[in-house]
Amino acid sequence: MSKINHVRLENFTAFANLDQALSPGVNVIIGANGTGKTHLLKVLYASTAITSGEDQDKGFARKLLGVFNPYQARMTRLIRRQQGLPAAEITVTRDDGARLKAVIDNQKADVKDVRVTGETKWKGAGLESAFIPVKEMLAHAPGFLSTTSKREIAFEEVYVDIIKKAFLPTLKGPIATNRHRLLTAIQKAIEGKVVSKGEFFFLKNSQGELEFTLLAEGMRKLALIWLLIQNGTLLSGSILFWDEPEANLNPSLMGEVVEIILELHRIGVQIFLTTHNYVLLKEFDLRRKKNDSIRYISLYRDEKNAVVANASDSYAGIDPNAIAGTFSSLYDRELKRSLGGIVK
Amino acid sequence: MIVLSEGDLQINLPAGAKGRKFDDGMSHGLSHCMKAVDFIVELDDKILFIEMKDPDHPNALSRDRKNFHKKILSGDLDSDLKTKYRDSFLYEWGGARVSKPIYYLVLIGASALSEADLLTRTDALRRQLPVLGPGEKPWKKPFVAGCAVLNIEAWNKAMPQYPVSRIGI
Numbered sequence: 001m002s003k004i005n006h007v008r009l010e011n012f013t014a015f016a017n018l019d020q021a022l023s024p025g026v027n028v029i030i031g032a033n034g035t036g037k038t039h040l041l042k043v044l045y046a047s048t049a050i051t052s053g054e055d056q057d058k059g060f061a062r063k064l065l066g067v068f069n070p071y072q073a074r075m076t077r078l079i080r081r082q083q084g085l086p087a088a089e090i091t092v093t094r095d096d097g098a099r100l101k102a103v104i105d106n107q108k109a110d111v112k113d114v115r116v117t118g119e120t121k122w123k124g125a126g127l128e129s130a131f132i133p134v135k136e137m138l139a140h141a142p143g144f145l146s147t148t149s150k151r152e153i154a155f156e157e158v159y160v161d162i163i164k165k166a167f168l169p170t171l172k173g174p175i176a177t178n179r180h181r182l183l184t185a186i187q188k189a190i191e192g193k194v195v196s197k198g199e200f201f202f203l204k205n206s207q208g209e210l211e212f213t214l215l216a217e218g219m220r221k222l223a224l225i226w227l228l229i230q231n232g233t234l235l236s237g238s239i240l241f242w243d244e245p246e247a248n249l250n251p252s253l254m255g256e257v258v259e260i261i262l263e264l265h266r267i268g269v270q271i272f273l274t275t276h277n278y279v280l281l282k283e284f285d286l287r288r289k290k291n292d293s294i295r296y297i298s299l300y301r302d303e304k305n306a307v308v309a310n311a312s313d314s315y316a317g318i319d320p321n322a323i324a325g326t327f328s329s330l331y332d333r334e335l336k337r338s339l340g341g342i343v344k
Numbered sequence: 345m346i347v348l349s350e351g352d353l354q355i356n357l358p359a360g361a362k363g364r365k366f367d368d369g370m371s372h373g374l375s376h377c378m379k380a381v382d383f384i385v386e387l388d389d390k391i392l393f394i395e396m397k398d399p400d401h402p403n404a405l406s407r408d409r410k411n412f413h414k415k416i417l418s419g420d421l422d423s424d425l426k427t428k429y430r431d432s433f434l435y436e437w438g439g440a441r442v443s444k445p446i447y448y449l450v451l452i453g454a455s456a457l458s459e460a461d462l463l464t465r466t467d468a469l470r471r472q473l474p475v476l477g478p479g480e481k482p483w484k485k486p487f488v489a490g491c492a493v494l495n496i497e498a499w500n501k502a503m504p505q506y507p508v509s510r511i512g513i
Contacts, residue, residue, distance in 0.1 A: 278460050282460075286414075286417075316456065324458050324459065324460055327458065327459045327460035327463055328459045330459075330463055331459040331460075331462055331463040331466075331498070332502075334463055334466055334467070334492075335466075335492050335494075335498075335502050337490075338466065338470065338475075338490040338491060338492050339447055339449075339490050339492050339502070339503075340447075340489070340490060342390070342392075342447060342502075342503060343502045343503065344502065344503060344504055344505060
């Protein structure tokens with residue numbers, strides 16, 4: 001199964017010229033607010049989403065429009081704001097050589113005028129993918145899909161997509177051992193299984209069925225992963241995009257989430273995630289095994305205020321590390337308080 | 345200038361400071377029942393208790409180094425550090441040498457420890473000693489004025505007047 005191995009973003013949203021090789025394993029994207037972490041995830045997701053299901057008809061340009069949802073559907077709003085406003089270019093490359101490219105001209109706001117090349121070959125791969133947004137959506141599923149199909153609402157398409165994925169029926173046939181092990185591990189963490197009745201999700205265990213609205217948000221996220229593995233969205237060769245897995249999660253559960261992500265990677269799922277969280281980052285560092293493939297991509301603004309990236313395959317090599325950096329100031333102040341006049 | 349060394353690590357103290365190796369079986373005399381910090385340093389207005397751990401010692405095995413890092417990060421080392429301080433304090437108190445506020449400095453020769461790790465361990469040590477009395481109120485007679493866990497880099501940044509360096513065995 002092919003993986004995404006490269007992305008290039010020119011004059012797109014916060015990026016002036018991002019040219020980044022990607023890991024076939026886990027890609028951990030860090031950076032301060034406003035450095036385009038989620039944008040990067042969305043671009044890549046738009047490229048994979050159009051290779052399967054109903055999004056195939058939509059095509060790359062329309063999928064970009066849907067996931068970014070710019071004001072008045074004007075694609076030119078996705079061009080990096082600067083003097084002269086050159087065209088924006090997106091290029092995504094796969095390890096099978098397929099290359100998908102989109103160019104947004106500064107004079108043409110209509111999505112029909114976005115020039116896309118390489119789409120036919122690109123769509124041939126049929127990559128399954130899922131994008132888990134920061135806000136948990138399963139509890140709000142009832143009525144959501146029918147509303148979005150009839151009304152213009154200000155939700156980016158990633159929210160609609162994830163609910164649709166969660167509703168997919170269980171995959172037929174026997175479950176491979178490694179997937180079974182993963183499902184069991186998650187069931188242990190959430191203490192039950194997920195069942196749906198109509199558009200409502202429940203956590204089912206020996207004590208009965210608990211509706212999702214009564215379930216802690218962190219638990220709902222793990223429940224969603226369980227559903228995606230069970231219904232075959234997350235299989236070897238598929239791609240998972242997870243925006244801030246730490247949101248609403250107690251730090252004590254972070255280790256289990258990282259273990260699940262690493263296990264998914266070990267069965268052949270390519271993963272892209274963003275994080276602001278030190279514990280999550282450190283858990284990856286401590287739990288990674290020798291053959292695990294993890295790349296940390298640090299996004300930051302250069303002197304021209306354009307977002308650029310530094311990548312490292314080891315935790316120690318992350319530079320700049322916006323997350324650890326915040327601790328630096330806290331530690332300095334703690335030393336001053338604790339040691340009084342000894343600290344110069 | 346006084347130089348205190350333990351294994352591959354050394355601290356330079358300014359002239360006028362009085363420092364002694366404390367964790368020394370012979371001179372301590374009670375090591376069978378009391379634990380001891382490595383050094384006690386007397387300055388004009390304060391006393392420093394210094395404990396050194398050196399997982400990055402040049403002769404340390406890579407496996408031992410990893411195990412020690414885990415031990416630090418998990419907090420398993422905290423109780424050992426606490427006991428060393430309290431026993432050393434009692435020993436000095438019994439010897440009527442506690443005449444100034446005491447600061448407890450733990451130097452860990454591990455460059456891989458981040459400032460987040462050091463902050464977490466400093467917080468944990470404050471709670472374990474504990475620096476404050478019941479109800480988070482100051483002790484009427486404080487037995488520790490402050491404490492910190494540092495690596496070489498953090499130490500030299502915070503206290504350049506007492507520089508720490510590797511001897512280079």
